[in-house]
Amino acid sequence: MSEYILRTKNLTKKYKHNYALENVNLNIKQGEIYGFIGQNGAGKSTLLRLITGLAFPTEGTIEWFGNDDPKGLTNAQKRMGALIESPALFPNMSAFENLEIQRIQRGIPGRESIDNILQLVGLMDTKNKKVKNFSMGMKQRLGIGIALLSDPEFLLLDEPINGLDPTGIVELRELIKNINHEKGITVLISSHILSELHLLATSFGIIHKGKLMEELTAKELDEKCRQYLQIKVDRPAIASTVLEQELATSDFEIMQDGTIKLYDYLDDIRTVSLALTQKGLIMEHLSQNGDSLESYFSKVIEEGEHE
Known part of the structure; x- marks a missing residue:
């Protein structure tokens, strides 16, 4: 069995002369x-x-569970739940009734599955309340519940936190984490709200003007955005010895141009400066650097503008 739930190969969508997507390879x-x-x-x-x-794509293929055969794709999509934009709900029906209608339409056996879903999405206590009286966050959770009715292996969520208040955002974040951790469901969540995705995602894809600019894990992203002290001295080899022996740290690296990136002592620049100058080193530069998440993504997008 493939380790990938979903892969796209050179996926392209063109409307007349404009590309909405161009050669996207998602993994x-x-x-x-x-x-x-x-x-x-x-x-x-x-x-x-x-x-x-x-x-339907203009060009390229979509591979589900290692299979890109069109007939296999149809079966694979049955193993997926999706919430695209706002959920389609019946406002004068209760949460239970909305789920029951979806269950019957899809031919899913067993009404007990509805209570399980309501419990999972945190709506058990309000299952008989009419949806028109729900908050935006409750409607989103019910929409996710509908997407989970078929017990999918893959859940796709398009901008699910748009329009939510801070409490609703936190509730939805915890729900998605629980779905992933407890149910083992793989989740694809799209958003333009970087700060929220950073608290949630384990890997990222950055898209700009229809092109996938970069894919990276959460660990790789944190490394790229890691804060450090940038040190430039006349003798970097001696400086590295000072850092190891005097400051008891090995959390640094020497770049090709001799600049040292020190990931330790971020809140104590003075101690670093004193340790180096007391050993007779000439300090050419010492400052704190590193991208914020926002600036890193802005940089990736800016690079895309010049391609």
Whole structure:
């Protein structure tokens, strides 16, 4: 069995003379929460519509569970749950009734599955309340519940936190984590809200103007955005000895140009400066550097503008 739930190969969607997506190669492994990041209009929703079968690609292939045969894709999509944009709900029906209607339409056996879903999404206590009286966050959780009715292996969520208040965002974040950890469901979540995805995702894809600019794990992202002291002295080899012996740290690296990146002592620059100068080293430069998450993504997007 493939380690990848979903892969796309050179996936392209063209409308007349404009590319909504161009040669996108997406790779989502089993068990991940994949954060799909891009500005509004970057192509996120277009890609999600393609992989759910709501639209068809101009070129390229979509591979589900290691299978890119069209008949196999139809079966694979049955193993997926999706919430694209806002959930379609019956406002004068209760949460229970909305789920029951979906269960009957899909031919899913057993009404007991509804209570299990309501419990999972935190709506058990309000299951008989009419949906028109729900908050936005409750409607989103019910929409996710509907997507989970068929017990999918893969859950796709398109901008699920849009319009939610801070409490609703936290509740939805914890729900998605629980679905991933407790149920073992792989999740693809698209958003333009970077700070929220950083608290949630285990891997990321950055899309800009229809092109996938980069894929990286949460660990790789943290490394790229890691803060450090940038040190430039006349004798970097001696400086490294000072750091190891006088400051008892090995959490640094010497770059090709002799600059030292020290990932320790971020809140104590004075101690670092004194230790180096007391050994007769000439300090040419000492400052704190490193990208914030926002600036890193801005840099990736800016690079895309010049391609």
